[in-house]
Amino acid sequence: MEVPPRTSAEEHRKYFPGKMIHLGEGPAWQNILVEIHTRPAVGKTMLIPAVAEPQLHWQISGHVVCEDRELGGEWNTHLVEPGALFLITSPDPYELRWKSTGPDPIVVMHATIGLPLFGRAAKELLGASARAPQLKEFNGIREPVIVAFLEMLRQELCEQKEASPSFVQGIAQSLATHLVRAYRDDENPRHHRATSLPAFHLHRVLKMMEVSLDQGINIGELAAAIKMSESHFSRLFKGNTGFSPSQYFIRLRMSKSQELLRDTSKPIIEIGMDVGYTSPSHFAHVFRKETGLSPHEYRERTKIDVSPDDFSRIATG
Structure with missing residues (x-):
């Protein structure tokens, strides 16, 4: 069962x-x-x-x-x-x-x-x-x-x-x-509404995205897999993530590439191909747009600084 x-x-x-x-x-x-x-x-x-x-x-x-x-x-x-x-x-x-x-x-x-x-x-x-x-x-x-x-x-x-x-x-x-x-919030008695995908639909769609990092996705296929129209699926998916499916897929690719840059010694061109970019220049352009750094700069920075985020103001505050 x-x-x-x-x-x-x-x-x-x-x-x-x-x-x-x-x-x-x-x-x-x-x-x-x-x-x-x-x-x-x-x-x-x-x-x-x-x-x-x-x-x-x-x-x-x-x-x-x-x-x-x-x-x-x-x-x-x-x-x-x-x-x-x-x-x-x-x-x-x-x-x-x-x-x-x-x-x-x-x-x-x-x-x-x-x-x-x-x-x-x-x-x-x-x-x-x-x-x-x-x-x-x-x-x-x-x-x-x-x-x-x-x-x-x-x-x-x-x-x-x-x-x-x-x-x-x-x-x-x-x-x-x-x-x-x-x-219970009696001053704001709104009820839960279906503004995002339900659990089992989100689970299935994310699984499909994760196994397709090197190939790309088709929004229509994702929507069809959970029996929704493409527009309805895209609207609810944005309720889950704050991003359209295509924007979120790029974030997944960049997250995976950051992991590979940090934790492996793979050449950058191979990492780009692992996440679906056959053009090194295109991969570098998207990576910089998403992170503010080139792949090489990111790898060098993470070698010497495990956290680019600035917490110093908190620790000394």
Whole structure:
């Protein structure tokens, strides 16, 4: 029996550096995605696609200066310590970067709760006609009830050979109900709307893009794969990422080329071909347009500076 897709946050692990050490998979984890990641000491500016579902971040270990912003906006700075909780509910993509301020490893747990669980909680608490409500975001709070639920999910994920569906689903539903009770935004009672692709469509499209970096993409084929018109697909995809499919594909190519420039000694002309550019000059032109540096300059800079982003003003602030 095929397990239905969980949440669009499943795509997030493709955009974060570091190592995912635990992932909830299988029948127990329907409508909730739980991941535990380690992170490098410095995270460069990254585009994080939007998710339709509310997402909890729990800082298990590590002291971090974290910055986030809307695309092209002003950076917001957070000092993140172990135990801090964040609830992200915005349907818009954002950019993120961070830097460790201590010796402890950075370990983060993400729990993304599917809208069906919030829908059930809303009907129970607000009436049979209620829909999943908007929640208030929070940044860096300490909330023992949420931590208790997350810790139970962590133990089930990390310590049990096979997770219990009834246990995981019970905790997930309880967590959703608690969030609706405690953090419902009654001053902004808008409901979740379909302004971006649902999880399983986004997953399929991104997979198609990733395996086609060296070949290119056809927007019509992407749209047809999820049974949408090209215009409707493009509009919803932009809701996930903030970019058109073709613009986002270029970002994927540039992200892969940056990885190869940093982590391999491959000749630049080969790297360009690996991401679909047969003309070295065209590859260099697109790379400079996206990063502000030529491929050679980027490789030289990353040899001596693991993070071009300027965090000095934060660390000394």
